[in-house]
Amino acid sequence: MNTVFKRTPVLKDCPTHYCPGCGHGIAHRLLAEVLDELDIQDRTIGIAPVGCAVLAYNYLDVDMVEVAHGRAPAVATGMKRTNPDKVIFSYQGDGDLAAIGTAEIIHAAHRAERITVIFINNAVFGMTGGQMAPTTMLGQVTATTQQGRNPSNGQGYPLQVSEILALLPGTVYVERCALNGVPGIRRTKAAMKHAFQLQLDDAPGLSLVEVLSPCPTYWRMSPAKAMKWIDEQMSQVFPIARLKG
Amino acid sequence: MCGNEALAEAAIVAGCDAYFGYPITPQNEITAYMSERMPQEGRVFVQSESELAAINMVFGAAATGKRAMTSSSSPGISLMQEGISYLAGAELPAVVVNVMRGGPGLGNIAPSQADYFQATRGGGHGDYRTIVLGPSSVQEMADCMPLAFDLADQYRMTVMVLADGILGQMMEPVVLDPKPRRELPPKPWALTGMKDRPQNIVRSLYLADGALEELNSRLMAKYQQIQDNEVLCEEYRVEDAEIVVVAYGIAARIARAAVDQARDEGICAGMIRPITLWPFPFEQIGAAAETFRMFLTVEMSCGQMVEDVKLAVAGKCPVLLHGRPGGGVPTIDEVLDKIRQLTIRAGAA
Numbered sequence A: 001m002n003t004v005f006k007r008t009p010v011l012k013d014c015p016t017h018y019c020p021g022c023g024h025g026i027a028h029r030l031l032a033e034v035l036d037e038l039d040i041q042d043r044t045i046g047i048a049p050v051g052c053a054v055l056a057y058n059y060l061d062v063d064m065v066e067v068a069h070g071r072a073p074a075v076a077t078g079m080k081r082t083n084p085d086k087v088i089f090s091y092q093g094d095g096d097l098a099a100i101g102t103a104e105i106i107h108a109a110h111r112a113e114r115i116t117v118i119f120i121n122n123a124v125f126g127m128t129g130g131q132m133a134p135t136t137m138l139g140q141v142t143a144t145t146q147q148g149r150n151p152s153n154g155q156g157y158p159l160q161v162s163e164i165l166a167l168l169p170g171t172v173y174v175e176r177c178a179l180n181g182v183p184g185i186r187r188t189k190a191a192m193k194h195a196f197q198l199q200l201d202d203a204p205g206l207s208l209v210e211v212l213s214p215c216p217t218y219w220r221m222s223p224a225k226a227m228k229w230i231d232e233q234m235s236q237v238f239p240i241a242r243l244k245g
Numbered sequence B: 001m002c003g004n005e006a007l008a009e010a011a012i013v014a015g016c017d018a019y020f021g022y023p024i025t026p027q028n029e030i031t032a033y034m035s036e037r038m039p040q041e042g043r044v045f046v047q048s049e050s051e052l053a054a055i056n057m058v059f060g061a062a063a064t065g066k067r068a069m070t071s072s073s074s075p076g077i078s079l080m081q082e083g084i085s086y087l088a089g090a091e092l093p094a095v096v097v098n099v100m101r102g103g104p105g106l107g108n109i110a111p112s113q114a115d116y117f118q119a120t121r122g123g124g125h126g127d128y129r130t131i132v133l134g135p136s137s138v139q140e141m142a143d144c145m146p147l148a149f150d151l152a153d154q155y156r157m158t159v160m161v162l163a164d165g166i167l168g169q170m171m172e173p174v175v176l177d178p179k180p181r182r183e184l185p186p187k188p189w190a191l192t193g194m195k196d197r198p199q200n201i202v203r204s205l206y207l208a209d210g211a212l213e214e215l216n217s218r219l220m221a222k223y224q225q226i227q228d229n230e231v232l233c234e235e236y237r238v239e240d241a242e243i244v245v246v247a248y249g250i251a252a253r254i255a256r257a258a259v260d261q262a263r264d265e266g267i268c269a270g271m272i273r274p275i276t277l278w279p280f281p282f283e284q285i286g287a288a289a290e291t292f293r294m295f296l297t298v299e300m301s302c303g304q305m306v307e308d309v310k311l312a313v314a315g316k317c318p319v320l321l322h323g324r325p326g327g328g329v330p331t332i333d334e335v336l337d338k339i340r341q342l343t344i345r346a347g348a349a
Ligand SMILES: Cc1ncc(C[n+]2csc(CCOP(=O)(O)OP(=O)(O)O)c2C)c(N)n1
Pocket: A049, A050, A051, A052, A053, A069, A092, A093, A094, A095, A096, A097, A120, A122, A124, A125, A126, A127, A128, A133
């Protein structure tokens, strides 16, 4: 018998708590594959966010820390500056990175911290029950925008953090990908690998991969429809692009 | 050397690997000094974008087993409370220096002791403690740093140094003599990459039924051990004193002079000076209260430590307060007058 697909060692052998069709599970798998392929399990330290991925250390078999909501880039700074030989990554949601942690990510980038950031944009606060995130689409119904997000109700516009970060001299690489089917998943993995490779090469700045990631539960859609929604809606506002580097 | 610089150099001598900070008066000398000296020593200095970031940088460095510190003053320390709570939950060692200024709000930049409650009660959320050291001279600003790092490592917790603007700015000669170190436990929990060992996780989330309660009990047992073993206080001319002044930090310097002058006038005055504010010297003050006498707390606030003094005295003797809030500093004469008034009144009664 031929093995065509197997668990990658950095991904632990256990069921996850994620909802069916959730992008976090796919992103974890890709991340684990990348850490295995680069053979850096024994020198990597990961930072789990506050959000649905708070328990990422239950699935990723690398040294990990769980930190306060949004503060991962500051924690990563403390780690990388004192351990330049280690590979440091943060894994953050859009509430974590683009709302409460905006200052921390902007300034880690502005200081050109040599860290890697995996930024999971699912256009909602998943963990707290599907509230509006800064990245929520106009018209999108969430627990706190029940009539659909509407800027004239003071609810603001979708925030394109990656575009902002790409403008800063302190980032070496910013790419937006999407988990919206096989090509998108392959591209996301390649982007993650490149981001880590840059850190391994001691490239002089922060590398970030934004991942448009389905949250079927709070998008109130089937997993298949959620993938399509990324294609048809989300990527119109958050274009899939290599924004920098 | 000014107190702030003495403290900074002492931290370097004590093996501080990393300093993270955001400027604020009256502790700017620490940040400036570290920005020069840490790189010279091949160590880490980062000027952070906020105190929120600074304390989380400390968290990151500490999680990898490094000795890390930050310093700030009152408004900045308020911003750090989230991080201090997370450090407590994750059981990470850290040293935080608060060179206090007047509050609440932006307050002023004058010296103050108004953050006693915040420091000793824990300004962040959850059941936790921090060890709090109250130096009283430039020499003690220096001496408390090796102790702070050792205590932090030994108990895996935050140690706060609670100083004030006068101690920070004051110039005095200082000898940097790293105290004989404690025997410190290794750090097998540190995140160093899982070379030749299974995964390490540093966290403060405990969702399983009863798991957090277990952590809380373990923390409380540790705190009890600290209360039993780590109290530091100075007793000065207490033995036959009819009035005992209780003061810490710069207020204790002033109180000591007032006690000496009172003695010159024939008044039996003494002083107890807590050096650890948490753990507080409840026993020592309680023992002094076994003989009937008066207690006068002198502090630069509306009266915060006085609550602990009352707890220690437990109603056995009167406890009075001379407090100067808002950046006011008590004078020796003021304290002496208070001592005179109180002893005359007690004598007449
Ligand atoms: C200081 C603080 N504020 C609020 C929360 C509650 N909270 C937990 S997760 C979260 C949002 C998470 O959203 P996101 O980062 O997008 O992650 P997702 O769950 O969508 O993956 C919030 C607001 C918290 N834990 N801490």
